[in-house]
Amino acid sequence: GAGVSQSPSNKVTEKGKDVELRCDPISGHTALYWYRQSLGQGLEFLIYFQGNSAPDKSGLPSDRFSAERTGGSVSTLTIQRTQQEDSAVYLCASSLGQGPGELFFGEGSRLTVL
Amino acid sequence: GESVGLHLPTLSVQEGDNSIINCAYSNSASDYFIWYKQESGKGPQFIIDIRSNMDKRQGQRVTVLLNKTVKHLSLQIAATQPGDSAVYFCANAGGTSYGKLTFGQGTILTVHP
Numbered sequence: 624g625a626g627v628s629q630s631p632s633n634k635v636t637e638k639g640k641d642v643e644l645r646c647d648p649i650s651g652h653t654a655l656y657w658y659r660q661s662l663g664q665g666l667e668f669l670i671y672f673q674g675n676s677a678p679d680k681s682g683l684p685s686d687r688f689s690a691e692r693t694g695g696s697v698s699t700l701t702i703q704r705t706q707q708e709d710s711a712v713y714l715c716a717s718s719l720g721q722g723p724g725e726l727f728f729g730e731g732s733r734l735t736v737l
Numbered sequence: 738g739e740s741v742g743l744h745l746p747t748l749s750v751q752e753g754d755n756s757i758i759n760c761a762y763s764n765s766a767s768d769y770f771i772w773y774k775q776e777s778g779k780g781p782q783f784i785i786d787i788r789s790n791m792d793k794r795q796g797q798r799v800t801v802l803l804n805k806t807v808k809h810l811s812l813q814i815a816a817t818q819p820g821d822s823a824v825y826f827c828a829n830a831g832g833t834s835y836g837k838l839t840f841g842q843g844t845i846l847t848v849h850p
């Protein structure tokens with residue numbers, strides 16, 4: 624597609640449920656990133672995939688969070704046993720490589736945990 | 738710990754004025770700096786970036802200044818327009834992982850016609 628696509632755009636769930644958020648990066652981009660943005664805050668790095676290398680998971684806040692990237696393209700961020708503090712906008716980005724350069728962001732998935 | 742922060746959380750200007758948004762960073766190892774613009778309900782959009790071997794870089798109506806001595810970054814927008822109203826974030830990165838950006842809290846820029 625023309626840009627990074629994320630789904631769902633909005634997700635409301637109950638505390639304790641699992642959620643999956645999907646990211647479709649720009650075709651040809653080898654690097655894919657997940658960030659989290661809480662209300663009125665800056666972006667917080669979660670995880671980063673580059674090609675076939677092991678992902679950098681250093682930003683994941685707890686073991687309830689996990690992400691995978693299948694076939695070097697689509698990525699899914701999974702949050703298990705959601706908590707109210709998980710409520711945020713989850714942003715995905717992709718880039719051509721891991722060097723300095725522009726990250727292209729999607730419009731995000733807004734997660735609300737009741 | 739590592740952090741990137743902003744001096745002013747909000748900035749209100751008149752259309753046609755020049756805007757300056759400031760940012761401080763703490764990680765001396767950072768060698769790549771970037772500004773993003775985020776409009777309501779959208780993802781961040783790249784504005785301009787700069788490497789640490791430069792102290793100034795210009796784009797279309799925007800200029801980024803980097804002062805490594807005091808770890809300060811600024812974004813200047815010339816002839817600000819209502820369409821420039823948004824939240825502006827500075828971010829930095831370095832080492833081997835340039836996608837692992839550390840973002841500041843953001844400055845809300847409001848441009849009045």
